[in-house]
Amino acid sequence: MAIYGIIGAMDSEVQNLIARMTDTRPVEVAGRLFTQGKLAGQHVVVVKSGIGKVAAAITAQMLVDRFGVTALINTGMAGGLDTRLAVKDLVVATGAVQHDFDLTAFGHAPGYMHGEDDSRPTVFEADKALCHLALAAAEQVLPAGSKAITGTIASGDIFVDDSDLKAHIIRQFDAAATEMEGAAIAQTACANGVPFAILRVISDLAEHQANVSFDELEVYAGQLAGDITVAMLKA
Ligand code: SAH
Numbered sequence: 001m002a003i004y005g006i007i008g009a010m011d012s013e014v015q016n017l018i019a020r021m022t023d024t025r026p027v028e029v030a031g032r033l034f035t036q037g038k039l040a041g042q043h044v045v046v047v048k049s050g051i052g053k054v055a056a057a058i059t060a061q062m063l064v065d066r067f068g069v070t071a072l073i074n075t076g077m078a079g080g081l082d083t084r085l086a087v088k089d090l091v092v093a094t095g096a097v098q099h100d101f102d103l104t105a106f107g108h109a110p111g112y113m114h115g116e117d118d119s120r121p122t123v124f125e126a127d128k129a130l131c132h133l134a135l136a137a138a139e140q141v142l143p144a145g146s147k148a149i150t151g152t153i154a155s156g157d158i159f160v161d162d163s164d165l166k167a168h169i170i171r172q173f174d175a176a177a178t179e180m181e182g183a184a185i186a187q188t189a190c191a192n193g194v195p196f197a198i199l200r201v202i203s204d205l206a207e208h209q210a211n212v213s214f215d216e217l218e219v220y221a222g223q224l225a226g227d228i229t230v231a232m233l234k235a
Contacts, residue, residue: 003043005069006229007059009181012222013076014048020230021046032059034067040233045069049181052157053098056181060188071130072196073232074185075225077218078177079160079206081170082151086202087217090148090228091176092134093198095123096183099169100156110172111154121173123152124186127195130232134199137231141224151176153198155183161210169206178206199232201225 008014017039018024024037034047045067049059056074063069078091085091097111101122104110111121131150138148154175160166169175182198189196201221204213 001043002071003045003067003069004071004073004233005060005063005067006044006046006073006075007049007056007063007181007185008074008076008222009049009051009056010076010222011048012218013225014046016223016226017046017075017229029062029066030058032062034062036067040230042233044233052180053155053184056184057188060185064188064192064194070194071127072185072189072194073130073229074182074196074198075229076179076181076200077203077214077221077225078153078179078200079204079210080177080202081154081166081206082149082176084149085176085205087204087213088146088221088224089202090138090142090146091153091200091202092131092138092148092150093126093153093182094131094150095125096153096155096186096198097121097123097173097175098156098183099154099173099175099178100158124183124190126186126197130195130197133232133235134197134228137228137235141227141231149176153182153200154178155180159211160206161208163207166206177202199225199228
């Protein structure tokens with residue numbers, strides 16, 4: 001039986017999903033409220049991880065170990081990096097890297113963690129079928145004027161609101177969007193042999209005043225990401 005583990009970092013990313021669930025069975029473990037139940041006809045466990053890579057990794061591993069999820073979906077917001085992106089657009093990850101993982105002192109490329117080729121960052125590859133479903137769902141749900149693109153998500157434990165850091169992440173990782181959890185969920189998924197998808201609505205452009213943009217769009221973007229997640233589960 002397929003069970004989807006759905007992770008958002010913040011209430012604005014999960015509450016709209018939990019509100020639409022049926023047969024809910026909430027369980028609290030390690031300070032996290034895991035809501036098991038049904039959503040769009042699928043068995044799901046929805047949980048708020050908290051912000052950042054460690055919080056996300058702890059949560060993802062618990063979904064696998066304690067709740068037996070067979071796939072992980074990360075829904076939420078991100079700062080746009082790709083020049084094609086505007087706020088309210090969507091990025092579906094083809095893969096995820098950790099932009100603040102740095103073993104460059106040993107001659108490895110920024111973001112390189114393990115593997116044969118240390119001249120490139122370590123990219124955790126998203127599941128192609130789930131990526132496809134997310135794009136198809138986006139086509140149905142995105143309002144006129146918003147678009148969906150695919151690309152690399154670069155995660156790190158920093159809210160990027162600075163043009164220099166933004167330029168660095170684009171240059172080093174060729175990333176489409178930046179956020180703070182996706183690559184940790186991706187790493188956990190890969191370690192456990194579980195497929196994953198990351199879908200992120202653009203809340204800001206990861207530069208000056210990104211925080212203002214984020215605050216303005218948080219409710220809208222969290223809801224839109226939730227709507228796309230639900231359409232994806234339906235499909
Ligand atoms: N408002 C919160 C902080 C939000 S941090 C507070 O006051 O505590 C931003 C969240 O959205 C993170 O979970 C991250 O994954 C995502 N995000 C959106 N835009 C981002 C950006 N420009 N840089 C990094 N993360 C971003």
